[in-house]
Amino acid sequence: MVLLWLLIVPLVASPLAFFLRRRAVMERVNLVAFAVLSCLGAILTAQVLRRGSVSFWNGFFYADALSALVVLLTSFVSLVCSIYAVGYFRQDEKSGVFQEKSELQPLLVVPKLREYYSLTPLFVFSMVLVALANNLGILWVAIEGTTLASVFLVMFYGRETSLEAAWKYAIIGGVGLSMALFGTLLTYYSAHRVIGTDTLSGLNWSVLVGNAVQFDKPTMRLAFILILLGYGTKAGIAPMHTWKPDAYSEAPIPAAAMLAAGVLNCALYGLVRFYILTSRCLGPEFASHLLILFGLLSMAVAVPFILVQKNFRRMLAYSSIDHSGIMVLALGFGGPLGVLGMLLHMTFHSITKPLLFFCAGNVQQHLKTELFREAKGGLVHSMPLTGAAFLMVTVAVTGAPPFSLFLSEFTILRAGFSGGHFALAILFVTFLVAIFSGFLIHIANLVLGSDPGLPPGETCRWKKFSIVGLASVIILIGFWIPAPLFRLIQGAADLVTGAR
Amino acid sequence: MHLLQDAAFGDRIITLMAALVLVLQIAAVGQRWIVSSIRIFAVQSFLLAAIAGIIAYFNHANHIYVAAFLTLVIKAGLLPWLLEGLVEKIRIRREIEPLINAPLSILISGCLTLVGYVVASSFYHPEETAGRAALGHNTLAVAVALFLIGFFTILNRRKALTQVLGLLSLENGLFLAAISLTYGMPLVVELGIFFDVLVGVLVLGILVFRIREAFDSMDVSKLRKLRE
């Protein structure tokens, strides 16, 4: 039942926000909806921890530890983002971003906000659906849904550049997802002689996973390749990552944060589902070789762009490319440690990433630029809180202790060693160090420095609150992890490795 | 009369149609006029619908009728109509030179067809060729080729609209693969996919429209502001 509510809440929130066209109301609708969603996520977690798996409509909707984790993270991210969004858009409105004549037509405030506040719930809905759909076809449909819902968010500001970004996002995403669909099709084909096609449940993951062993092997190989490329595109794995910097730097901050911390998980979730089938059918080697290749490639691609980056919004995108690379690599390393590391990383990444976007958003709104060159440093004088948080989260997101991402990266490294990939592990650490250096150098030069004499920039209470709150969560999670959460992650890991 | 029960006959028909589809696709690669490439797409979709119908008829799989019907309505009817409307609205009829000139593109699509055959043969199961259940199995190669060529069209064409067309024909390839391999997906999935395609085209259409207004051209190779 809770599954149904998880889907209904955002689905209702969207039209509500659309028709109650007053700003304050729309804000409240979003906040309430996502708060409720988070509670439901917690409840789902509790149920899953108790019963192992929850299903509804004879297994059309199905939630195990893995899906519960993704739902929990999605709801958390959407809640945090909705809190920040309030302050963010108020500031936009104050500084008259909407009024200024854009290339198309003078954008009116309310319609724009309406666009955001009614699309976001749909966006979240499709993300939740991704996690809850048992049928792999529906899974695909839902992921396609996230693209469609977010295209308009990407071109929210209606600049030429945002149109360009939206176009690249849509086309590359569309192509990628059609590959994923092909992969799904082939999986269905390789399974259909075992299960039979006519039944509706013929694509249900919970059914497929049982007898994945008897699937048709060559078909499965091709299927996994296509799935990897397809969902990899959505997760932004190199060389399918190219849409990311554009989309992330053009979308409004809360939407970008959701893309980075929410959609990423969904895409990887789909990948993991198929990885389970593939490794059951073909054994782990075939999949893990490909995964390691693409993971390292993504990290390698991210490094130079972070080292010589001019634009801090784009820099965040490359960081998320790097992180999806890390997770894919972890999955490739495999073994209980590798999978655990990947899921830990997914969790910690989704908790940490939004703050990075929020800080960047504050800076951008305050300085009216997203180029380091024009920012001229000394930020800490005009926005001490944001500056400090920015430095902190930079360190946190690049996986330095005492922050939580260090735990996951340490686990992944150990997985690499126990998998016997010594050289790869060294490469992994080298990339991590390089990315840390590049990131910190840029951000430190942005935050520190002599006072450029700007007016104090931290006025909005909502933004302050979201930043302080999230920062304290990040610090806390670095030192201590709630036992249920870890049990959930562990459960998901066992699911993937087939230990349970 | 007995002809209409003979699976072999149906198989031949299907193969013939599939070949036609492929020819159309390759023709679309060389095509200059947007409107005519839209029409080509419409015809292609119609043929697909027909194939679906034949398969449905020959092994009495009723849910494929639905798929066939949907294809007929949406892909062969609705979408071409919408797109032509769009063309009318933005008054850009002619595709400027593709990135790779026509002969070379056609050559490449030939190679891609070859790749399609290689891929398809890798999981082709001869024991299934006998009997009506195997209807249309050897159209798989065509499907894969369709997919690849559609992809190639997208990255070869400069106009936003023709990229959308490429995406659609790529979807067609998937559809052909679906019906020929497994007689379609479960119905829910089919519906979902069709819905997505529809919405996707609408979204892209809006995008095309806005791009046209912002840049007063549809040449996406001009969209190069966002770069390192």
Next chain:
Amino acid sequence: MNTFPVATIFALSLAAYSAGALLSLATWRRPALCRYVCCSSALAGAVFGGLAAVLGVLQRTPVHWSVSSGIPLFAYSFNYDALAGFFNLTLAILAAAVSIYSFSYLKEFEGKRNIGFFGFLFHLLLLSLTVVFTAASAFFFLIGWEVMALVAYGLVTFYHEDRETRRAGLLYIVMAHVDAGCLLLGFALLMHVSGSADFASFPTAALQLSSTQQAAAFVLFFLGFGIKAGVIPFHIWLPAAHPVAPSNISALLSGIVLKAGIYGMVRIFLDGLGVLPSWAGLLVLVVGVASAVLGVLYALMEHDLKRLLAYHSIENIGIILIGLGAALVFRVAGHPQLAAVALIAALFHILNHAIFKCLLFLGAGSVLHSTGTRNMEELGGLIRPMPVTAFCFLIGAVAISGLPPLNGFVSEWLTYQSLLAGFGATGGLTRILFPLAGSMLALTGALAAACFVKAFAITFLALPRSAASGNAHEVPRSMLIGMGWLAMACAALGLGASWFLPVFGPLTEQVLGQSVGANLITGRGFVVSTGLGHGGTVSTAVIGIGLLVLVIPAVLLVSIAGKRFSPRRGPTWDCGLPGLSAGNEYTATAFTKPLRMIFSVLYQPRREIQSVFDVSPYFPKEIRFESEIEPTFEKRLYVPLKDFLLRVAIKMRAIQAGSIHVYLAYIFITLVLLLLFGVRR
């Protein structure tokens, strides 16, 4: 011995540090109060820490306790053994001095800078150091290690308005992260073999290491800890970062944070990696010698007081490494007694260097505080306005030059002894290395003496060279107390060495299973020997007494033979040149000119002289002289590396050229290739 108090008292010190961090952050709006809170809590933590350390060193059985984080295998586990105790003792002595000193030093921050934030970082630094020295698991160690680096970065860039400071800070943090990466790999390797993160599990695991794995681990750890300790050629961050920090922090950085690297080496090389092959020890030895000699040679050319001290840290780290390397070699050669002596030499020099380097940095801080410049060429004559500071600095200078009867001499003496014995203890041609290392050590000592003659004389003696140093004033009392406490420690550890050395007994017993601390002492307890029955003896106590007693005949000679002993003040004769002015004085540059010419191969000095004249070139109006030496490692090694990386990165940017067709082409090509790869059987 009852181990209960150690744990509790230690916990108290941790609590004091953490509470101090939060409180000073909480009270940042009221600077004066904040200053009180900050310094007093740090002092309390230091006192508790020192107390726990003394007990911890003396106790035979280590104390071990652990706190769980949410994730299994990642536990916050402490292990308080003799080694941890020793390093905590060092930390406590320094922390006490610095927190007393800071009490007045921080006054100048009031109204200008956020003392609360400073106090926060300061306490975190002390806390993380304590954690590093007591962590029982690699995971916890790494956390402490990295927190230490990050906090140190925060403190180094405390004056971040200055561009140089920011650059130095970044250089520091990047190097620090590189070393963290090396450690991460090393520990991951060990954990892969041992299957546990506990240090305790490493020695047994090390037995299963293949020789290549062991070598790899050794290299990784040596890189990691070496970068942190600032050994040549990984030292470039050190002279950049230490001087720009606030002086009380520079004192801690050079005094104890560097030692964290040495701590790691002792912990891992002697305990964690099993018995290392002798090449490892010799490598450490050679690197140590190189660091010592090059460090002091670069220090000689520095005229920035704090940079000079920073380079001397490199030198002393080198001396410590010499002892450590010798210990490693002796252990594998089967001379545990000898290894123990060498190890004691290294450890004792760690303590000594910590104390006098901290003292010297605090002294430099006082000079900076009252004159506002670190450039020695603008100083001079400070001994009259600030006599106490001058005296403390002199003590430090004598101690760091390894001159008797102060503490630096004892540890260097032990180092010499172990090197001397090393010649007999090892075979083959490598044995030549030991006496040669000894002679290089002698060179280092003499050059250090020269350098500190320069540092002290140019800064404190003769006439002031600028108005700033002309109207300097003595610093407030608490700063003097802080320095005086360390000066006393120098004297005490020097003269009382023979009573202090037995402390190392349990330490060497724990690390090497050899307790030689006791039999280092002969002759009624005030003579230090090698404890090997041969090698020689020395007694700083007697030397001290002798120096005092022999003053009597000197005074007698002067006052009896010289009936009319009547010192008359007069102008400096200066070979009859009239009117001595600061312009006549020898400058620091002039003082080191001979050495600059002798070692010109290393320095590659560049000088330019412009003389401005109106009538004839023989009567110049003014002469502008400018001389600088080439920073070899930066110029030859690091800058090219950096440039290469950036060039490659900039080339790589072509990937993201903005054309959607190219982007799609990437995907398409990948797809086709993978499909063909997928279908091959």
Next chain:
Amino acid sequence: MIGLLAKTGLQLALLLLIAPLLGGIMKTLKARLQTRRGPGVLQCYRDLFKLFRKGMVIPEAASWIFSATPYIVFVTAALVGLMIPMTATDAPLSLFGGVLAVVYLLALGRFFLALGGLDAGSSFGGLGSSREMTISAIAEPAMMLAIFTVALAANSTNLSEMANVAVSQSWKFLAPSQMLAFAALFIVLIAETGRIPVDNPATHLELTMIHEAMILEYSGPYLALIEYGASLKQLVLMSLVVNTFFPFGLSSNWTLHGLLLGLLFYLAKMLLLACLIVLVETSNAKLRLFRVPELLMVSFILGALALISTFLF
């Protein structure tokens, strides 16, 4: 304890007595070799006596360091003198400080002497200090190598032990390692005691001064103390050389007869070494300052050879 004090007193007296005499002897010898009459053997006593009785001027720029320096120089030299065997193998204080302590105590004296030179603020003082510290620094490694070579034979840095071992195995000094070490140490000795060809004790030409430049500002009793300290240092270093390499006649105990015999041998050996030094001094010209490193490099190489030859032969 009493015995120790007695020995100490005795050796101290001996040191203070002989030191100026040695200087005088060397002056005279040198004069004779240059076919001058030269001053009497007792000239140094007279000089010291005169200086002690003179009044003195302390520069206004100078601080207490300036006044402390003479005492420290004198005291360190005297203390070192008590650690090395002169007439008997076991020096009074040899237990409390071996050859390393000797080297470092002398370094302590030099440290303060250099400070004193800079304290007055005159450019000559600075010049002297700079040169002194430089030369001593580059002399150090050679000295340490040579000392190590000798110490390795005795397996101890304790001077009495070294002397004992040397006595026990006679003609040992003919071993190539010992000869090489002696050559090395002899060069160092010349550098350390500031004699031609490294430094000229008799000059006051500003460009060539080293030691003299440092003490330029000193006068009266302080100058006397410093000169006395310098002569003590010279005596100490010379007796260090003779007694470690040529330990003939060193009495192994403090009997009167043994002591007298030892004293005779000791004086004879010192005289020989003095002659050698003077010979070198008169037969060489002073080197340019920047040629000195080459000389010391030679001695370093000699030391290294000595070391290698210890286990080759």
